[in-house]
Amino acid sequence: MSLETYRLEVREIEAGGIDADVYGDDDLIVESTHVGYDEHDVDQPDSREEYPAESTEVTADVTTLDLQVTRLDGGFSFRLLGDRDELAALRVDDEEWGLE
Incomplete structure (x- = not known):
């Protein structure tokens, strides 16, 4: 095993939801997942100039990756696990992204 850098990217998509992708060194x-707003009774604004996005990077020596998403307290939490330990996390708050 060796150290590898992973980038967790979370971005809103025009179709009404959030895509979360984990990119490796290459x-x-x-890892990838999608959250549909309709699954959580959340609405995005009728129009946006830009779709919001966030990202973070982590370097780790792991054999397994797991990308988890939960809905809690007016937001979505995205957690990247490596060998069952949390490597990185991003939170998308409804208010910050203008979700209703």
């Missing part, structure tokens, strides 16, 4: 997606 910029290929190694």
Whole structure:
């Protein structure tokens, strides 16, 4: 095993939801998930100039990755686990992203 850098990217998509992708050192997606707003009774604004996005990076020596998403207290929490330990997390608050 060796150290590898992973980038967790979370972004809103025009179709009404959030895509979360984890990229490896080679910029290929190694984990991915999608959250549909309709699954959580959340609405995005009728129009946006830009769709919000956030990202974070972590370097770790792991054999397994797992990307988890939960809905809690007016937001979505995205957690990247490596060998069952939390490596990185991003939170999307409804208010900050203008969700209703």
